[in-house]
C-alpha cells in the first residue's frame with residue numbers, strides 16, 4: 001500500500017446520529033491536487049457520509065505511515081468536532097502530527113494551540129504552499145518551521161504565528177482543475193448531501209475572497225485581508241471553469257452549484273455561460289448571487305443552462321434601509337422586483353433569500369420584509385422566497401466591531417463557539433431584538449414564505 005504523507009479528514013458537525021454540516025471545504029480538493037503535482041501523496045476522507053465501518057483511522061495512519069493528519073475547522077459549527085477528532089487521533093496514534101485549518105481555525109489559531117495540546121499546527125488562510133513546506137520540513141526532521149508561511153506552531157519559547165504571506169492567486173486557481181476529486185477515498189464520493197454535494201449539486205467554488213464586506217458575513221473583504229492574507233479576489237478563469245464542468249459532465253455530474261459571487265459585476269458568469277455554450281455543455285446550474293443579475297446575464301441564462309437551472313439572490317433584509325446599512329451590494333426593492341419580472345418573462349427561475357436579525361432592523365423593517373415576500377407571492381402566483389438567519393460568524397464586521405453595529409455578543413472566545421448548540425443558537429442580540437426575538441422573527445418570516 002502506498003505511503004501517505006498527508007491525510008485530510010473532514011469530521012462535519014456530529015450531532016448524535018445526524019451530521020449537521022456534511023459538506024467538506026472545497027479547498028481540500030485544491031490542496032490534494034496541488035500536493036500531488038509536487039509529488040506529495042495525500043488522500044481525503046469525509047466522515048459524515050462514510051459508510052458504517054468504512055474507515056478505521058488509527059489503522060490507516062499506521063498502515064500508510066501518515067505523517068500529517070489535516071482536519072478542517074472551517075465552519076465554526078464543526079470546530080468542536082474537529083478538536084474532538086484531533087484529540088481522539090492523537091491518543092490512538094501519538095506519533096502522528098495534526099494540523100487544523102479553515103476559516104475558524106485561522107481566526108482562533110492562537111487559542112487552539114494554547115488550549116488543545118492534540119493540535120500541533122494551525123494553518124491560517126490558504127493551505128497549499130504552507131502544507132507543502134510543512135510536510136517537507138517534517139520529512140527532514142521537523143526543523144525550520146519558522147520558514148513555513150501561514151503556520152502557527154509551538155516553538156521552544158512559546159507560540160509562534162508565522163506571517164500569513166501566502167494566498168492562492170488567480171493563475172494558480174486557474175491551473176488547479178478538479179484533479180483533487182481523485183483523492184477522495186470514500187466509497188460513495190457523490191452522495192446527495194456531503195463530500196462536495198448539496199442537494200445533489202456539485203458545489204463548485206470558482207474563487208476565493210470577496211470584494212464586499214457585509215456586516216454579518218465571516219468571509220468578506222476584511223476577514224480575508226486580516227486572517228487569510230488576501231488582497232483582492234482570486235478568480236479561476238471562466239475558460240478553465242468550463243473545462244472543469246466538462247470534466248464533471250464526463251463523470252456523470254450534471255448539476256452544479258456556484259455558491260459564491262465574489263464580485264458585484266456578473267461579467268464572469270456571462271463569460272462562463274458563453275464558454276459552456278461553446279463547448280455545448282448544458283449543466284443544470286444554481287447560481288447564488290449577493291447582488292442583482294443584470295439584464296444581459298438573465299438573457300444569457302435563459303439560453304444557456306439545462307432545464308431546472310435557477311438563480312438565487314441573497315437580498316439581506318426586505319427593508320431598503322437595513323439592506324443599505326448592512327450589505328455591500330445595494331439595490332432598491334423596485335429594482336429587485338423589476339429583475340424578477342424580467343426573469344419571469346424570460347422563463348428564468350429566480351429565487352430570493354431574506355434574512356432577519358441584521359443590525360439596525362426594527363419591527364417595522366421586519367414587517368417590510370414580510371410584505372415584500374407576500375408581494376412576490378401575489379405577483380408571481382407562487383412562493384419566490386426563503387428565509388435564514390446568520391448566527392454570529394467569527395471575524396465578521398459585527399463580530400469585530402459590535403459597538404459600531406449596536407449589537408451585544410454572547411460569544412467571543414473559541415470556547416464559546418465550541419459550546420453552541422443547534423441552529424437557533426444565534427450568539428448575539430441587536431439594539432432592537434433579543435436572541436429569542438430574532439429566532440421568533442425568523443419563524444414568523446418562514447411562515448409567511450411557506451404561505
Ligand code: B12
Pocket residue numbers: 020021022023024025026027028030031070071072073074075076077099100101102103104123125126127128131168195196198203204205207208209210216217218219220259260261390393394396
Ligand atoms: C462557497 C461557500 C459555501 C459552499 C461550500 C462549498 C464547499 N464545498 O466548500 C456551501 C454553499 C456548501 C456553503 C455552506 C455553508 N456555509 Co458557506 N460559504 C461559502 C463562501 C461563499 C466561500 C467560501 C470560499 O471561498 N471557499 C474557498 C475555498 C476554495 O477554499 P476553502 O474551502 O476555504 O479552503 C481553503 C482554506 O480555507 C484552507 N483550509 C480549509 N480547510 C482546511 C483544513 C486544513 C487542515 C488546512 C491546512 C487548510 C484548510 O485551505 C484551503 C485551500 O487553500 C463563504 C463566504 C466567503 N466569501 O468566504 C461562506 C462561508 C464560509 N460559509 C459559512 C457558513 C456559515 C456556511 C454554512 C454553515 C451555512 C449553513 N448555516 O448551513 C454551510 C455549511 C455546509 C456544510 N459544511 O455542510 C460562513 C462560515 C463562517 C464560519 N467561520 O463558520 C461563511 C464565511 C459565510 C458567512 N455566513 O459568514 N458555503
Ligand code: SF4
Pocket residue numbers: 210211212213214217218219220221261262290328329
Ligand atoms: S455576504 Fe456575499 S457579498 Fe457580502 S461579504 Fe459575504 S460573500 Fe461577500
